[in-house]
Amino acid sequence: MKQWRWYSKLVIAALVCLCSSQFVRASEYFGKVTYGGLPVPGATVTAAQGTTTISITSDEGGVFRFDDLPDGQWKIQIRMFCFESLEADVTIAPKMPAAKFELKLLPADQLKALATAPPPQPAAPKPALQVAEKKPENGAGQAPQEMPKPPEDANQQSSDGFLVNGSVNNAATSQFSLNQAFGNRRFNTKSLYNGGFGLILDNSALDARQYSLSGFSTPKPVYDRITAGFTIGGPLKIAHLLPRGPNFFVGYQWTRNHTAQTDSALVPTLDERAGIINGTTFPVSPQADALLQLYPLPNITGNPSYNFQIPVLNSSHQDSLQSRLDKTIGRRDQLYGNFNFQSTRADGVNLFRFVDTTDILGFNTNVNWSHRLNQHLFLYAGYHFSRLRTLVRPEFANKQNISGAAGIGGNDQTPANWGPPALSFSSGIAALSDGQSTFNRNRTDGYSASIGMYRGHHNITIGGDFRKQQYNDYFQQDPRGSFTFTGAATGSDFADFITGVPDASSIAFGNADKYFREPVYDAYATDDWRVLPILTINAGMRWEYGAPITELKDRLVNLDVSSGFAQAAPVLASNPVGSVTGQTYPSSLVRPDRLGIEPRIGLSWRPIPASTIVIRAGYGVYDDTSVYLSPMLQLAQQAPLSKSVKEQNTPACPLTLANGFTQCGTTTADNFAIDPNFRVGYAQTWQVSIQRDLPSALQMTATYLGVKGTHGVQQFLPNSYPLGAANPCPGCPAGFVYETSGGNSTRQSGQLQLRRRLRAGFAASLLYTYSKSIDDDATLGGQGHQSTASQTDFSAGSSAITSSNAQIAQDWLDLKAERSLSSFDQRHLLNLQAQYTTGQGLEGGTLLGGWRGKLLKEWTILAQLNVGTGLPETPVIPVAVPGTGWIGSLRPSLSGAPIYSGQNGAHINPAAYTIPVPGAWGTAGRNSITGPSQFSLDSGMQRTFRPSKHFFLDARIDATNLLNHAVFSSWVTTLESAQFGLPQSAEPMRSLQATMRVRF
Known part of the structure; x- marks a missing residue:
């Protein structure tokens, strides 16, 4: 209760800060004008309300700002020579979020007409910021444009194309000279490039000591975490080869991280290692004695739950690359795509100081094409490819055969799977475990195509996708086996272990290589319908089908079971006829479920046009097409194609550490089966929300969400x-x-x-x-x-x-x-x-x-x-x-x-x-x-320094778990x-x- 009272005080204080603000009659409105994602300086931004107009220009970063616009409805207009004019109706309120306007070039015929048109009559210059009466509109519905006369200056005799507010020449020597990275101010090159480089540092000296479950302090490990990277982007131009090359972006990140944690555990004492348990001496089996050598000795006393604690340091190295490329071809086509690459090497250390290494290498790329048939009809197509390789090397792989040396038989003795069996204890003694040798290669090829139709109040999209997924795995499910000790034999789980009598055992190994294949299909149609200025409906239908996974060499085993589970017998994908029911199964041993119909609809409605109230609602159905991989991994590791044993120690099936992986016939040889008529699960979701602006720059949103x-x-x-x-x-x-x-x-x-x-x-x-x-x-x-x-x-x-x-x-x-x-x-x-x-x-x-x-x-x-x-x-x-x-x-x-x-x-x-x-x-x-209960408080502070007009330095400090609360x-x-x-x-x-x- 004390903790929740403290939380409630924090919440009350936050609400007080949230609501304590002063009322103003005029508000600030600001935004950014861009073209192709790049800032556009010199654009004329006009705010009009009734007979009042206020005009300003965007700065070198494309940013404009109205400091004190009276609250209410305003019309914002963006004008720039050679670009189409933009208009937007905006309701000015206290401290609105930043607006963003993306300009579009005039069509080629209009640009050509502008280039060949005679110069307009000059007009007297006007100040950069003005309030004027609204002028009569011409036939095109816009106020007539006035081209100012250039100043009489020997250095500014030419008529520049970029004019700041239509009044002052934009030559390199004018007071409104543009950024060197734009237009006629680029030194020694005709291209525009943007980029940066960064560095993230974290050191153990700045971090708090990790929490100890045992309550005892341990030395704090020394470590650091470093991330560095750079980005660069712009047009790719090569003289005589690519004079009008595509735009590109490249980003690289280099990470070297070390993480520390404090591990607490209960390990066997010296007496227990000698077989003395609760005053009784038990004989120690050779297998138990060999496995005990892997356990550390206790290093703390006074805690019945934990007697051992050490700091554990793990490390990971990562290199990643992201790149994008886009190219406009003619007036109707555009090609764009990306390539991403990532390599991760990690060392995982556990309580026993076993070091398992993991090497992950992956990349993905996609290529997309868009074609404009006319102003209302567009075609889109794309291809996606990805590949992920995972390589895991356990501590003892190809080094030391722990099980063989201990006299434990029945498990996999190949060098790649050397190591100890897994041990688990009911009394809380630390479980012995190590990783499994793994070499997996997954691949996905995806194809997509769609048609976009944009006419009137309707934006219709019709398309489909096809993915071919491959899971090429090379690993054994449980090659060294597992033993569980619960005290069923002697009343003490550790005494059972010392004497070599497990309560249960399991093992699964055989065909290590598995080649899974799965095609996934979908088709969809959506309509974004602007019914009214106050009502928008987005409705569509989607069909999705993920076929049950098959194995390339038909190495899958399910159980053919009778009604009531009175009988069960293995059925193989290579011979898919059940000996119990006589049914014929598909090669996946699971029948497909093609009924993936997913209707979806959403709406946005402003019931009162002059109000800020907005109502949003939606309903949709979503299939879970990823349900097949996990059961297929089980079906691929079963008898008779591999050894699959899960037994309980009984008089009819006595188990020992030396011989605990034998099929006794008391249970089925296979320990997993799936319903051949398995259905794909789906979720229905529905939601409704109401949003309204409140005084003091506040906005409130209430939402209800349901899922079935x-x-x-x-x-x-x-x-x-x-x-x-x-x-x-x-x-x-x-x-x-x-x-x-x-x-x-x-x-x-x-x-x-x-x-x-x-x-x-x-x-x-x-x-x-x-x-x-x-x-x-x-x-x-x-x-x-x-x-x-x-x-x-x-x-x-x-x-x-x-x-x-x-x-x-x-x-x-x-x-x-x-x-x-x-x-x-x-x-x-x-x-x-x-x-x-x-x-x-x-x-x-x-x-x-x-x-x-x-x-x-x-x-x-x-x-x-x-x-x-x-x-x-x-x-x-x-x-x-x-x-x-x-x-x-x-x-x-x-x-x-x-x-x-x-x-x-x-x-x-x-x-x-x-x-x-x-x-x-x-x-x-x-x-x-x-x-x-969950609690976290993170904080940070940042600032951007501007050493020059063209360089920015961002500095930031972040603190996670600021209060150091456990x-x-x-x-x-x-x-x-x-x-x-x-x-x-x-x-x-x-x-x-x-x-x-x-x-x-």
Whole structure:
């Protein structure tokens, strides 16, 4: 409660700052005039209201500014010689956002007429800023243009094309001389180039020490983070080869980062290594003794949950390149495209000092063409290509055969997969793990075509896309195998390990190379219909179809199951006829779902023309066409094409560390299957919002958003039964996860946003969201598609068995019992963003002179505050589901004790949960624990220095977690763990980062 009171004080203070502003009768209106993205100086900008007109010109950066326009309706007109005139109706209000006007060249015939026309009669010069009576319009609907007479000066006898406000010659010696990078002021070249280079620095000396879960301090590692880069762009011209070359842009970024974290864990003591556990001596198996050598010795005392802590330093090197090129061909065609490249090399260090290296190399490029048939009809076509290569080298690959030397058999002994098996403990002892050797190459070829028709009030687009996706993988799912210890044999999980008796084991390896293929199609038609000046409707229809993934060599294995799961037998893509049902399957073993019809509509309506009230609404359907890759990875690693074992230690199937990867026949040889009639899930979304301007430069927006998910992924274990119950069907197949598409989800949310436009140098936005999400599915509900390669979390230093299989239904006969809060359900979320710029307007100190003015002007201070309630989490018990090797899907029962009254620093009370009574499922609900609250406060300050007219220096300092406040990601929710109720990990502490960038 104290923490929330503190948060509420911050919110109240922010609201006071947001609403404390003075009223003015006149407002500032400013903007920028550009052509082709480049600034246009010398453009005449006229603001007209009734009989009053005010004219100014854009400066060398294309910027114009009206300091004091009376609030109300004004007509803004932009004029520039050789360009089409622009007009816009604007409602002037306090401190409006910057406007942007993009000029268009006159047609070629008009430009030619201007070039051959006789010079107009001269007129008397007028001042740059004037207020005049509105003149009568000519037949074209515009006031007659007056061409001024050039001053009588020997150095300015020619009539320049660029005229500032139509009054003063624009020669290089005039007072309105243009920037050297524009027009006739470019030295030694006829081209315009823009660019810059920057540097981002972060050092450990500027960062706070990382949070320690154990409460003990460790030495702070020395590290730094450096990012450098440059950009350059402009026309690409080569004499006699490309006299009118295309425009280009190139950007390069070089990053060398080191990140530090403090890892805390519970590791075996010297007595436990010797087999002395709770006063009892157990024999130590040779395999356990060999694996114990990989564990570090304790280095802290006095904490029953953690006895070991070290700082871990990870590093990553990255090089990235971005480039763009566009070329106009004639008057009707345009070619444009880009090429992007990125290379990342990273070293990942875990609690055991294992160093795994990851090398990622990717690039993508696209080429686009547009053709104008006439002023109302356009054709567009494009091609996209991307490739991503991922290479992972674990610590022991091709170096040391840990499993073979320890006498552990049955796993993959090839050099690329050398290393220890994964170990997990229910009591909270650190899990032993290492990465898997991987060499994946993914490729995508995409083609697109569309037609744009723009006539009257309708902007119609009709088109389609085709993508051919390749996933060329070379890795084993679980080649070294996994052992889980829960104390089922001796009452102590570590005693089970010492004696070499695991409670469950799993392994999957065989055909390492996999070549997946998937075509994706879509077609669409949309109409942006300007029904009335106050009403716009955007309506369309989209069809999308992602075909089920196939394997190039038909190496996929599913299970052909009978009704009620009474029988199951493997069915291969190479021979897709089920021996149980007699069905014929497609080569993907999953039948396609082509009913991807997605209607969408949106509208924007101003119900009162003279009011600022705007109502927006929309509805759409969106398919999840990415659901196939994860299950196909499971189907590609199954017997009889590969070894796939998941067993529980029973008298009929005794498991040991030496021989724990043997198929006993008590479970199916394959541990995954998918419904052949699997449907693609989709989400329906609808929303409505109301926006209105308020006094004091404020704007308020209220939004309602609803989402309904259908055909979500569900997973369950057929023929499973509760702890202590008799097997209701001993002859039925068991031990495999079955995936279907019967899940549903719903989310309702309301948002209230209060935004303050930039005024007197201050702008802010306050956004509050209240939402609730409920589901009974595994992916749309937020759990994500978990790999079924193992039942535990093998992240480095993981302290206990986790709920990584919580998406698997506890009771396979009652899937509706899984309906609960979604894992991403966040009831309250508050976001505040604010910025203040000094030296803006009279109140900002523009007139401040001397060293104070130079020091304090033009600084921008930014801040962002996020406060939110915690996310739901699921309590689990570390026990294998009877008759299977799956651990992590069973939940405890509620005892009636308070949940959030933990002791000794724990945030959850372990006494609130008990092991379910024999023969019954646990009564604790899925996602029934509220995780830690979220809080972050980031800040920064920046300024642009102008050493000359053509160079700009941007300086910025950013601080993340400014208050150095400890924020936890989640709680440990595995019952019987020594860390139950304690934080799983902590977010990074305060970090400072300096950025410098030079632009020209």
